[in-house]
Amino acid sequence: MKSKLLVFMVAIAIIAGFFTMYSCGEKPEEKAKGEVVVEKINIGALNDMTGATSDVGKDYALGIAEAIHYINETGGINGKQIKLHQFDYGYRIPEALTKYNLFKHLRCAAVLGWGTGDTEALAPTVARDKMPYVSASYSGHLCDTGKTPYNLFFSTDYSTQVRGLITAWFDKKWPKHPDYGKRKPRIAACYMFASAFSSASIKAYKDQAEMLGFEIGSDQDVSLFAIDTKSQILALKEFKPDVVLHTNTVMSVAATLRDAYALELGADHIIKNWGFDENLPRLAGPAAEGAIGCAPWAFFGLDVPLMDKVVEYAKKYNPGIPVEKRTVHTVQGWASVLGLAEALKRADKAGSLSGENILKNGFETMKNYEIGLGIAPVTFLPSDHRPMSEAKIYEWKDGKFSLIAEVDLKERWPEKWANEWLGW
Amino acid sequence: MRKKTFILIGFSFVIVAAMLFGCVEEKVQGPTEQNFKAPIVTLNTIEVAHYWGWWYFSSKVAPTKGKAGNYGAPLDLAFVFDIENPNSYPVKMENLKFTVAFEEFDLNSLNSVETQWIPAGKTNQLRVHGMFDGRQSLMSLLVTGGFKLKAKGVGAFDQLEKWWVGAPEFAFPIHAREGSAVFKADGLTKVVAFSGTFPK
Numbered sequence: 001m002k003s004k005l006l007v008f009m010v011a012i013a014i015i016a017g018f019f020t021m022y023s024c025g026e027k028p029e030e031k032a033k034g035e036v037v038v039e040k041i042n043i044g045a046l047n048d049m050t051g052a053t054s055d056v057g058k059d060y061a062l063g064i065a066e067a068i069h070y071i072n073e074t075g076g077i078n079g080k081q082i083k084l085h086q087f088d089y090g091y092r093i094p095e096a097l098t099k100y101n102l103f104k105h106l107r108c109a110a111v112l113g114w115g116t117g118d119t120e121a122l123a124p125t126v127a128r129d130k131m132p133y134v135s136a137s138y139s140g141h142l143c144d145t146g147k148t149p150y151n152l153f154f155s156t157d158y159s160t161q162v163r164g165l166i167t168a169w170f171d172k173k174w175p176k177h178p179d180y181g182k183r184k185p186r187i188a189a190c191y192m193f194a195s196a197f198s199s200a201s202i203k204a205y206k207d208q209a210e211m212l213g214f215e216i217g218s219d220q221d222v223s224l225f226a227i228d229t230k231s232q233i234l235a236l237k238e239f240k241p242d243v244v245l246h247t248n249t250v251m252s253v254a255a256t257l258r259d260a261y262a263l264e265l266g267a268d269h270i271i272k273n274w275g276f277d278e279n280l281p282r283l284a285g286p287a288a289e290g291a292i293g294c295a296p297w298a299f300f301g302l303d304v305p306l307m308d309k310v311v312e313y314a315k316k317y318n319p320g321i322p323v324e325k326r327t328v329h330t331v332q333g334w335a336s337v338l339g340l341a342e343a344l345k346r347a348d349k350a351g352s353l354s355g356e357n358i359l360k361n362g363f364e365t366m367k368n369y370e371i372g373l374g375i376a377p378v379t380f381l382p383s384d385h386r387p388m389s390e391a392k393i394y395e396w397k398d399g400k401f402s403l404i405a406e407v408d409l410k411e412r413w414p415e416k417w418a419n420e421w422l423g424w
Numbered sequence: 425m426r427k428k429t430f431i432l433i434g435f436s437f438v439i440v441a442a443m444l445f446g447c448v449e450e451k452v453q454g455p456t457e458q459n460f461k462a463p464i465v466t467l468n469t470i471e472v473a474h475y476w477g478w479w480y481f482s483s484k485v486a487p488t489k490g491k492a493g494n495y496g497a498p499l500d501l502a503f504v505f506d507i508e509n510p511n512s513y514p515v516k517m518e519n520l521k522f523t524v525a526f527e528e529f530d531l532n533s534l535n536s537v538e539t540q541w542i543p544a545g546k547t548n549q550l551r552v553h554g555m556f557d558g559r560q561s562l563m564s565l566l567v568t569g570g571f572k573l574k575a576k577g578v579g580a581f582d583q584l585e586k587w588w589v590g591a592p593e594f595a596f597p598i599h600a601r602e603g604s605a606v607f608k609a610d611g612l613t614k615v616v617a618f619s620g621t622f623p624k
Binding site: 049050051052053054055058061085086088090091092224225227228249251252254255283316317318319320321 | 531537557560561563564570573604619
């Protein structure tokens, strides 16, 4: 009798055990629901967080990663998730070439690149590989599709920026000068001669200045690492420029403005986008007052479409970095990612994510495409990758950036825009 | 006989009820927005993983072999973190990144994207290597800390030499700051901020 009781109890325990396992355990259909295999799209990113342009590159890199999180959390690329392979290449071209080869092995659908030197060095390779390459170099050299068909960016190109800056100064500031109408305005430029980035738009600067009737002074070689530029300022003092063009990044631009202020150069300053950010007044102090710069995007935190998401994701994914330290370069990173994501969505709907399809049925279908973030509408033509013809010009005055001009080069000089200015 | 039957039936119900109770308890403990506690990331130690001393050659110096260039001594540091999961379920760490500062100067940004699972209530360790090449560090120091160096009256090369020579003895504080780590559990995301200094 005792053994029968024992068998009965064991049987009950086993039945209960199976019942519990079934009811508590994850059923196959539930497991399938929880672990849906999502198709991934590999994207490579080359960023400079430690090299010669890390003063602006780190914040851009943060923006890239945060924007990818945003894309993935809001539906991805038609349901597909992006896997970002982001590397710091230290602004070294050999490292960039090495990482690009890795991206090919990883079967990346596109690359988010960085500097002018490495982007221009890679341009023939990406054209051969049919690899869409969205850079943070906005060099005009990358816009001629006959030479660099797979290079794209979401910004006003450097040459258009510089032409817009000179034109805005000529329109707004020169007429108020006491010598207006008595002589030609005088202009000179400060930049690092050996840097492909800094010198990318110098030919366009001289062309525009000549066209508007400026007297052009000698160029001054200012390293991207310069913290003392007194000799260059003293050389400029002999020429007595009314306005000085700066095409370096913010650290050396701040150093030049400080020395120009201390040595009473007495000129206005016009600055390409990478030298004109929220850190400029922090680094240059009162010497930054009245500085004029080109910013194709809204500054961090301004009230424009999608900026709320930029700020939200900065706080969410980098809670250790105070938002006060974030800059317009985060917004630039977002613009690159949002633009690329839109091209990927269009290409995916059109059938495939091959490089050629991303270019032809993605980017080159964008006609006055509105990204948000304060950027002018974007158009890519098969023959012309200049994304926009408008240069937004801001002035740093009384503690804030104010929009003082929107110069549309295509509208003002349609013939030159169409027939002369592409690719340089 | 009847009494025994009642006892057996009663016993069966007790067992099934106990199992079901356990089942309910287990389900309650799965990840939810409310019970997902932030994992804790702590800098455990920093090691000088590989060391070559201090040297710098400019591109004007002819090399014995290879191409001339601006080359500075590399310094390989390893940052070891403890990653504690205080939850009663496993969590996945997807990404960890931080800025490295020697004294008050930001010099490098490091990122680890390899995923790892941390068991419930356990602590994993993660080693992140950071390569500090002398040339790149010089550029980083100048563009992000140039004004601070100028204010201190110290040259960039002197500062680098002091760090490279002092690193084996940890003669200066190294900070891992502005850190963030992304954790996931059943589709929920938690981002954790962290910082740390070595020597402590």
